[in-house]
Every structure is written in structure tokens, then in C-alpha cells.
Amino acid sequence: MKxxxxxxxxxxTGGAGVEKTVQALxxxxxxxxxxxxxxxxxxxxxxxxxxxxxxxxVVFPQSVEDVQQIVxxxxxxxxxxxxFGTGSSLEGHVNAPRxxxxxxxxxxxxVLAVHAEDLDCVIQPGITRKALNDYLRSSGVxxxxxxxxxxxxxxxxxxxxxxxxxxxxxxxxDNVLALKVVLASGEIMTTAHRAxxxxxxxxxxxxxxxxxxxxxxxxxxxxxxxxIPEAISGGVCPFPSVxxxxxxxxxxxxxxxxxxxIELLDALQVRAINLHSKLGLxxxxxxxxEFHGTEASVAEQSERFGEIAAEFGGGPFQWTTRQEERTRxxxxxxxxxxxxxxLRPGSQMIATDVCVPIxxxxxxxxxxxxxxxxxxxxAPIVGHVGDGNFHLTMLVDMTDADxxxxxxxxxxxxxxxALSMDGTCTGEHGVGQGxxxxxxxEYGKPALAAMAAIKRxxxxxxxxxxxxxxxxx
Amino acid sequence: MKxxxxxxxxxxTGGAGVEKTVQALxxxxxxxxxxxxxxxxxxxxxxxxxxxxxxxxVVFPQSVEDVQQIVxxxxxxxxxxxxFGTGSSLEGHVNAPRxxxxxxxxxxxxVLAVHAEDLDCVIQPGITRKALNDYLRSSGVxxxxxxxxxxxxxxxxxxxxxxxxxxxxxxxxDNVLALKVVLASGEIMTTAHRAxxxxxxxxxxxxxxxxxxxxxxxxxxxxxxxxIPEAISGGVCPFPSVxxxxxxxxxxxxxxxxxxxIELLDALQVRAINLHSKLGLxxxxxxxxEFHGTEASVAEQSERFGEIAAEFGGGPFQWTTRQEERTRxxxxxxxxxxxxxxLRPGSQMIATDVCVPIxxxxxxxxxxxxxxxxxxxxAPIVGHVGDGNFHLTMLVDMTDADxxxxxxxxxxxxxxxALSMDGTCTGEHGVGQGxxxxxxxEYGKPALAAMAAIKRxxxxxxxxxxxxxxxxx
Numbered sequence: 001m002k003x004x005x006x007x008x009x010x011x012x013t014g015g016a017g018v019e020k021t022v023q024a025l026x027x028x029x030x031x032x033x034x035x036x037x038x039x040x041x042x043x044x045x046x047x048x049x050x051x052x053x054x055x056x057x058v059v060f061p062q063s064v065e066d067v068q069q070i071v072x073x074x075x076x077x078x079x080x081x082x083x084f085g086t087g088s089s090l091e092g093h094v095n096a097p098r099x100x101x102x103x104x105x106x107x108x109x110x111v112l113a114v115h116a117e118d119l120d121c122v123i124q125p126g127i128t129r130k131a132l133n134d135y136l137r138s139s140g141v142x143x144x145x146x147x148x149x150x151x152x153x154x155x156x157x158x159x160x161x162x163x164x165x166x167x168x169x170x171x172x173x174d175n176v177l178a179l180k181v182v183l184a185s186g187e188i189m190t191t192a193h194r195a196x197x198x199x200x201x202x203x204x205x206x207x208x209x210x211x212x213x214x215x216x217x218x219x220x221x222x223x224x225x226x227x228i229p230e231a232i233s234g235g236v237c238p239f240p241s242v243x244x245x246x247x248x249x250x251x252x253x254x255x256x257x258x259x260x261x262i263e264l265l266d267a268l269q270v271r272a273i274n275l276h277s278k279l280g281l282x283x284x285x286x287x288x289x290e291f292h293g294t295e296a297s298v299a300e301q302s303e304r305f306g307e308i309a310a311e312f313g314g315g316p317f318q319w320t321t322r323q324e325e326r327t328r329x330x331x332x333x334x335x336x337x338x339x340x341x342x343l344r345p346g347s348q349m350i351a352t353d354v355c356v357p358i359x360x361x362x363x364x365x366x367x368x369x370x371x372x373x374x375x376x377x378x379a380p381i382v383g384h385v386g387d388g389n390f391h392l393t394m395l396v397d398m399t400d401a402d403x404x405x406x407x408x409x410x411x412x413x414x415x416x417x418a419l420s421m422d423g424t425c426t427g428e429h430g431v432g433q434g435x436x437x438x439x440x441x442e443y444g445k446p447a448l449a450a451m452a453a454i455k456r457x458x459x460x461x462x463x464x465x466x467x468x469x470x471x472x473x
Numbered sequence: 474m475k476x477x478x479x480x481x482x483x484x485x486t487g488g489a490g491v492e493k494t495v496q497a498l499x500x501x502x503x504x505x506x507x508x509x510x511x512x513x514x515x516x517x518x519x520x521x522x523x524x525x526x527x528x529x530x531v532v533f534p535q536s537v538e539d540v541q542q543i544v545x546x547x548x549x550x551x552x553x554x555x556x557f558g559t560g561s562s563l564e565g566h567v568n569a570p571r572x573x574x575x576x577x578x579x580x581x582x583x584v585l586a587v588h589a590e591d592l593d594c595v596i597q598p599g600i601t602r603k604a605l606n607d608y609l610r611s612s613g614v615x616x617x618x619x620x621x622x623x624x625x626x627x628x629x630x631x632x633x634x635x636x637x638x639x640x641x642x643x644x645x646x647d648n649v650l651a652l653k654v655v656l657a658s659g660e661i662m663t664t665a666h667r668a669x670x671x672x673x674x675x676x677x678x679x680x681x682x683x684x685x686x687x688x689x690x691x692x693x694x695x696x697x698x699x700x701i702p703e704a705i706s707g708g709v710c711p712f713p714s715v716x717x718x719x720x721x722x723x724x725x726x727x728x729x730x731x732x733x734x735i736e737l738l739d740a741l742q743v744r745a746i747n748l749h750s751k752l753g754l755x756x757x758x759x760x761x762x763e764f765h766g767t768e769a770s771v772a773e774q775s776e777r778f779g780e781i782a783a784e785f786g787g788g789p790f791q792w793t794t795r796q797e798e799r800t801r802x803x804x805x806x807x808x809x810x811x812x813x814x815x816l817r818p819g820s821q822m823i824a825t826d827v828c829v830p831i832x833x834x835x836x837x838x839x840x841x842x843x844x845x846x847x848x849x850x851x852a853p854i855v856g857h858v859g860d861g862n863f864h865l866t867m868l869v870d871m872t873d874a875d876x877x878x879x880x881x882x883x884x885x886x887x888x889x890x891a892l893s894m895d896g897t898c899t900g901e902h903g904v905g906q907g908x909x910x911x912x913x914x915e916y917g918k919p920a921l922a923a924m925a926a927i928k929r930x931x932x933x934x935x936x937x938x939x940x941x942x943x944x945x946x
Contacts, residue, residue, distance in 0.1 A: 198897035206679035424671035457930035
């Protein structure tokens with residue numbers, strides 16, 4: 001149950017213009033505009049403790065021109081525009097705090113071109129990462145970025161998402177080559193083309209990646225792809241402590257092993273996935289690892305990793321190149337968040353997302369473990385530890401005001417700890433509504449003022465996903 | 474000899490305020506402000522065919538606070554501010570078309586911190602890439618980005634530079650973790666911290682990288698470093714044609730060989746470096762290649778590359794892990810541009826810089842070779858062909874108006890060809906003054922309008938390196 005949920009079905013809140021907007025949209029798009037309570041609630045729903053704030057209407061465009069028309073209608077009436085992919089964002093990105101129109105990209109989910117020889121593809125924003133990889137399977141290439149959810153690629157670009165492969169393949173900032181964006185004016189901005197690199201002017205691609213719909217609506221993406229590795233090896237390695245896991249990760253990165261995935265699970269998280277996925281793993285801190293390369297190279301990498309792990313008391317490290325075993329393991333890892341419900345049925349999951357320089361990781365995680373214990377919050381830990389990024393999945397009884405308070409304080413202290421270590425409040429989830437209050441501590445006033453100035457310059461009416469990242473301008 | 478050179482020593486052109494600016498700077502910085510003709514000429518000098526436009530004064534700051542004070546003084550009088558590293562930029566980035574103050578970072582060249590365990594370092598903008606790598610030598614880490622010149626890191630960030638290692642290590646956009654920037658207001662903007670990834674708001678780091686001083690002055694950089702590879706192998710492979718070189722590069726990338734460097738030199742370029750560096754290479758098209766990894770992995774990569782080269786008629790491919798031989802080769806490659814003077818003493822060198830998707834590379838280079846022949850311009854070709862980026866070094870007699878006209882037309886057609894292939898007019902040199910006229914064809918009006926809006930938002934007086942990238946706003 002959630003606190004402070006906006007009363008669903010309440011009157012439109014998008015200001016005086018919203019009725020005109022909805023009428024104009026209905027005239028243009030017929031039954032592709034939906035104002036039913038159930039659909040609106042689904043689109044303003046958040047998956048953490050943020051209150052849900054449904055939009056006034058949801059529209060399902062089928063083309064770039066549709067999106068232009070929607071934005072122009074909204075702009076004419078000062079109505080907010082909120083892009084929607086799959087709704088898996090964690091910080092209230094799809095909420096409509098001032099009402100407005102949710103643009104659902106469900107029907108814009110096509111692959112427009114695959115250039116396997118250039119390792120790129122051109123897609124519409126509504127396709128999900130799994131659907132894209134299914135489509136690409138026969139081409140010898142894949143798209144490596146994998147947040148836990150089967151998110152849409154448009155949403156992943158908007159939040160600068162990453163996931164387990166980022167340590168090897170980078171984040172969305174490294175894997176979006178070019179975008180087409182509908183601006184607040186309704187015009188289409190092309191941010192780049194397909195060349196692998198360019199020095200031609202401001203990097204509009206990377207300005208839009210991570211801008212969460214606040215500067216424009218992404219309507220087409222050119223993504224960088226990777227060749228499917230000739231060989232993949234992977235496995236699980238138990239450790240006596242989370243600290244030993246972190247130190248092994250640090251040493252692995254510093255040694256220059258080009259590890260593809262290195263994921264920390266604490267004992268509680270292992271217990272949760274055992275409950276959910278029946279893996280039968282020892283309930284100890286673990287690293288899940290994967291290596292990509294040639295047969296010879298993945299064998300060499302695996303052996304070297306095993307040696308480092310043993311130095312820190314880890315092992316036995318068993319690795320395999322057999323796909324079924326690896327898939328079972330990584331499916332379990334990707335279901336880690338969901339599996340946590342088994343630990344505390346009926347609770348609300350709230351994910352934290354700090355990222356610190358890797359040299360500070362062991363210290364940051366260890367201090368946080370002590371803090372979790374003191375807070376009496378159930379909070380398993382998973383981490384993309386090769387990047388210094390880790391999550392607590394706090395399982396909170398939202399009807400217990402004291403527990404909610406303790407969970408919020410735990411998150412606050414975690415962020416303060418990360419910032420004091422030269423880290424960030426969010427490694428991959430984005431700011432949305434939930435992290436706005438931390439940005440000034442992270443960046444200082446001049447950077448925030450610069451972000452606000454850019455927002456005003458590109459969206460003077462403040463209609464593009466307002467109330468996210470930047471306070472009202 | 475250059476055409477249209479601004480008369481050196483002419484009256485200040487920075488507007489009515491510039492005299493006040495120079496007086497205030499002199500009061501604050503004494504003999505660290507220089508207005509002598511020789512020093513001004515050196516700072517407004519360009520290394521290609523663009524006319525030189527010296528600033529009214531040159532100032533040598535020693536601290537971030539100095540830069541803040543300089544910018545505040547300039548802002549108070551509406552005087553342009555032009556950051557200066559080593560002056561090796563190729564598109565007139567350091568010119569002062571409206572006069573103003575050149576900020577020379579010669580004295581801000583310190584390494585502030587090395588975090589080898591996090592693979593990062595914090596530096597001042599004036600240090601050059603070679604000086605940084607000399608400093609890092611004993612730490613087991615290096616900074617991989619290597620444009621031909623020994624440029625300053627501040628300048629490399631400002632122009633989004635890359636070089637021979639980019640195919641493996643990326644460009645400056647991938648290797649700058651965070652920046653401190655003095656804005657037009659004199660305030661210091663911190664764009665990020667040392668965490669390897671973040672989703673916290675707009676990517677100000679990558680907005681500044683490539684902005685060429687037009688949005689602010691870079692005063693501190695946090696750079697990503699790489700571990701010095703355990704083993705390095707490299708060598709030279711001759712080919713029957715430039716097309717065969719390109720096809721080998723394409724196949725190497727597509728096969729997923731993590732090649733660290735793959736550089737094309739056409740026969741004329743090989744002749745030039747033979748003349749200059751006495752290498753005694755066969756004067757045929759060549760690939761210079763290098764592999765980084767473990768002993769086993771560099772051997773495997775070298776063998777595989779040799780097999781691919783043989784498929785396209787290349788070879789014999791001789792590779793070595795001996796450092797002296799490799800160094801001799803790569804020094805010659807880095808002196809390629811300079812060595813071209815040997816082909817035509819007294820000529821002016823003008824470098825082109827297109828980049829295309831790699832699948833179009835062979836076609837683009839082949840068509841360009843035909844065009845060079847038809848243009849009767851002496852123009853050896855070098856290319857970072859793993860990225861689809863190649864340069865003609867046009868050797869032009871600037872006193873021959875017809876030849877200058879033919880060279881300009883060759884460049885124009887090359888850029889049009891690249892744009893028609895989904896490429897860019899500049900892969901790594903930047904826009905400066907020289908490429909401004911191509912941006913609209915490359916991006917279209919909405920992207921250019923967005924860049925101008927961002928420029929106005931952050932620099933409403935248009936004093937930050939005006940006349941570069943964006944027309945006067």
C-alpha cells in the first residue's frame with residue numbers, strides 16, 4: 001500500500017488548457033486517446049514509494065508525425081507532455097504532477113534498420129531490450145545494456161540506464177549513437193548520424209540521453225551494437241564477506257581483466273533468489289561473473305579471476321561455458337529484485353542507487369551494512385561492483401510510519417556517504433522526482449543553474465515532463 | 474605564406490571595452506598580461522589556411538581563481554575570452570575574430586591527483602598528453618588518447634579529440650569523467666565527480682567536451698586512465714590497394730578483435746614518412762596495427778589479423794612485441810603530418826577530417842582517391858580506419874589561387890560525400906571557424922537552433938570564444 005497516492009480519477013490537473021488539449025487529441029487520434037481511469041492510473045503509476053500521479057489522458061502515437069502533432073497540441077494549450085515506455089522507472093519519471101498527456105510508445109516499437117556490418121541499428125523508442133535482442137539474434141550482434149526490467153529503449157536512453165554489462169560495454173551514454181527528438185516546438189531535432197565518432201558541435205546526443213523527457217521526446221534511436229562473443233564463460237564464486245567480494249572486484253578491474261559482468265549479491269539476496277529461483281546456492285556473499293572473448297581468452301580470464309578470488313578467501317569458483325547453466329544463473333540475477341518479495345510478502349520495494357569510485361566500494365558497502373543492521377530495515381544488496389554501483393532493495397511496510405521514516409533516513413545517509421566519497425546519488429536509475437532534492441549537494445548551485453538555463457532555453461513553457469530533474473522554471 | 478592574414482599589430486578589435494579590460498588585467502596580473510605583437514601573433518596563429526586573428530592581450534593564469542577573475546573582468550567589459558592550450562588546433566579555435574583576451578594555460582599544467590586504483594586522475598588543463606603520460610609512467614596506468622600533436626588536455630577535451638587509440642579506448646567524450654568549468658558569470662561549475670557512471674541530471678560533462686570554449690573555460694579535468702597492458706604487439710602490413718586496407722579494417726572490427734590501433738597510410742604517405750623517418754618501408758598502402766592484452770591474447774589477435782589481411786591480399790604481416798621497434802613505428806606515424814612537408818617544401822598543410830560508418834569506408838576512400846587525382850592536389854591519406862575516420866593532408870601552394878580553389882573544392886566534395894554516407898564533416902578536429910558552414914547540412918536547422926539556444930542560455934553576452942561553432946547570437 002502506498003502513502004499519499006493521488007486520488008485516482010480526480011479532476012484533470014493539467015490546467016485550464018487540458019480540456020482543449022484532450023478535445024483536440026480526440027479529434028486527431030480518435031480511440032488512440034484514452035482517458036479511462038484504469039489506463040490513466042496505469043500510466044501515472046510508480047513502482048516505489050513515490051505517490052502515483054496519473055495524467056489526464058494517454059495517447060498512443062504510431063509515427064514521428066503523430067508525436068509532433070501531439071506535442072504541438074499540448075504546446076498550444078500549455079499542457080504537460082510525459083513520455084511513457086514500459087513504466088519500469090524507479091523515481092517517478094512517468095508521474096504527471098501537473099497533469100497532462102502521457103505519450104505511450106507501445107505502438108512505436110519497430111526496428112527500422114540493422115547495419116550489422118557497422119555494429120549499429122535504428123529503432124523506434126517503444127521496443128524493449130529483450131524484443132530488440134530477439135530481433136537481432138540471427139544477425140550475430142546484440143545490444144548489451146540490460147537494466148533489470150525489460151524496459152523500452154527510449155526509456156533507457158532517457159534515464160541513461162545501464163545494468164550488469166556496463167562494466168564491459170558502458171551505459172546508454174556510450175551506446176546511443178544518434179537520436180531524433182521532438183522538441184517543445186514540435187520540430188524534429190537530429191542529434192547525430194551513424195559515424196562512430198564526431199567532433200561536430202555540441203554533443204546533443206548525450207545531452208538528451210539522461211534528460212528524462214524534460215528537453216524533448218525521443219522518437220528514434222541509433223544504437224551501437226556489439227558482436228556476439230565467440231565464447232562466453234561464467235560462474236558463481238562464494239566469499240566469506242561482502243568486503244572480500246568488493247576487494248576481488250576491485251583487484252579484477254585493476255588487473256585489467258576485461259570482465260563482462262561482475263555482480264555482487266549479499267547473503268540475504270542469495271537467500272531471496274534461492275527462494276524464488278530454486279538455485280540451491282550457499283547462502284553466502286557471492287560474485288556472479290561472466291567473461292566474453294575467444295575460447296582461449298575466456299578460459300584465461302576465468303582462471304585469473306579464480307586466482308584473485310582465492311587471494312581474498314573466495315571459492316570454490318566454478319565456471320562453465322555451457323549456455324543453459326549460465327542462462328539459469330543470469331535469469332535468477334535479473335529476477336533478484338522481484339525475488340525479494342519472497343523475503344517479505346506485502347512489503348513495498350524501494351531501491352537505492354549510489355555509485356562510488358571503486359577504491360571506496362568495500363568501505364561504502366561495509367558501512368552501509370552496519371547502517372542497515374542498525375536501521376532494522378530488511379534490505380538485501382546487489383551491486384554492479386565493477387562500476388562501483390550497488391543497490392539496497394529496502395522492503396518496507398508502508399503502513400508502519402516509523403519503519404518508513406527509518407528507511408528514508410537509511411537512504412539519506414547512504415547518499416550522503418556516497419557523495420562524501422566522490423560518488424553520485426544515482427548510478428543508473430535517474431533523478432525523476434525522487435532524487436531532485438540531492439542534486440544540489442552533488443553538483444552545487446552553478447551546475448544546477450546551468451541545467452535550469454538549458455531547460456528554459458529548450459522548453460520555455462516548461463511542458464516537457466515538468467517536475468523532473470529541474471524544479472519548475 | 475597565408476592568404477588574408479590579419480595585419481599583426483593592428484589596433485585592438487575587442488570593442489570599446491577592451492582597453493578597460495587590458496588595464497584591469499594589468500593591474501591584477503602585472504607582467505602575466507602580455508600585449509606584445511609577437512606573443513599576440515603566436516596566440517592567434519592557425520596551423521592551416523585560415524587567416525590568423527591575434528587577440529588583444531594574452532594572460533597566463535596560475536589558478537582557478539585567476540581564471541575566474543579574468544573572466545569576470547572580461548565579462549564586465551564585454552570582452553571575448555579565448556582559451557589557449559598549445560595552439561595545435563586545426564580549425565582556427567584559438568583565433569580572436571572579435572579580438573579579446575587569450576587565456577594561455579601554460580602555467581596551469583599540474584597533475585593534482587592520481588588515483589591509480591580507480592583508474593583516474595585529476596589535472597589542470599595546460600598539461601600535455603605526453604607530459605601526463607611521462608608523469609604516470611611509474612603508476613602502471615596511462616592516458617590513451619593521442620592526437621598527432623602533443624596537445625594540452627584542456628584543448629583536447631574542448632575539441633573532443635581522439636587519435637590512433639580511439640578504436641579501442643574511445644575519444645575524449647569517453648575519457649573525461651568530470652570537469653570544473655569557469656562560466657561566463659565567473660562561477661565555477663562542477664559537472665560530475667569520480668564515480669564511473671551517473672544518471673544524475675543533464676550530462677554537463679559531455680556538453681562541455683567538444684564545446685570548444687564557447688560555453689565556459691575548462692579549468693580542471695578528471696580523466697579516466699587505462700592500465701598499461703601486460704603485453705603489446707604490433708606491426709606493419711602492406712596491401713595491394715587502399716581498398717584492401719579498408720576491407721581488412723572492416724573485417725577486423727566486425728570479427729570483434731579488440732584491436733588497439735589500426736591506421737591506414739596510402740603509398741604517398743608511406744613515401745613521406747620514409748623520407749622523414751628513414752623507415753625503409755615498401756611504398757605501398759599499409760596498415761599500422763597494435764594489439765593490447767596478455768601475452769597469449771596479443772599473439773592470438775596478431776595471428777587472426779594476419780589471416781584476415783591475407784584474405785584481402787595483404788602481407789607479409791610481421792609483428793613484434795619488442796618495444797623499440799614499435800616505438801619507432803608509432804613515432805613515425807605520429808610525425809606523418811609533419812613529414813609531409815618533405816613531399817612539397819614550402820607548401821601549406823590543410824587537413825580534412827571526415828568520418829563515415831565503417832561499411833562505407835572503402836567506397837569513400839576510393840572515390841576520394843579518384844577525386845584527388847582529378848583535382849591535381851598533392852594529398853597523402855592517413856586514417857584511423859577502425860573508426861571510419863581518415864584525413865587528407867592537402868599540400869597547397871597558397872600563392873597559386875587556382876590550386877587553392879581546387880583544394881577547397883576537393884574538401885567540399887569530400888564533406889558532401891561523407892554526409893551522404895551518414896557521416897560527419899569532422900571526426901576529431903572540431904568545428905572552430907573552418908567547419909561552421911557545414912553544420913546545417915550535417916544536422917539541420919532544429920539542432921543548430923538548439924545549440925544556439927544553449928549558447929545564449931549559458932553565455933548571453935557571447936563572450937566565450939565567440940565566432941566558433943555557433944554564429945553570433
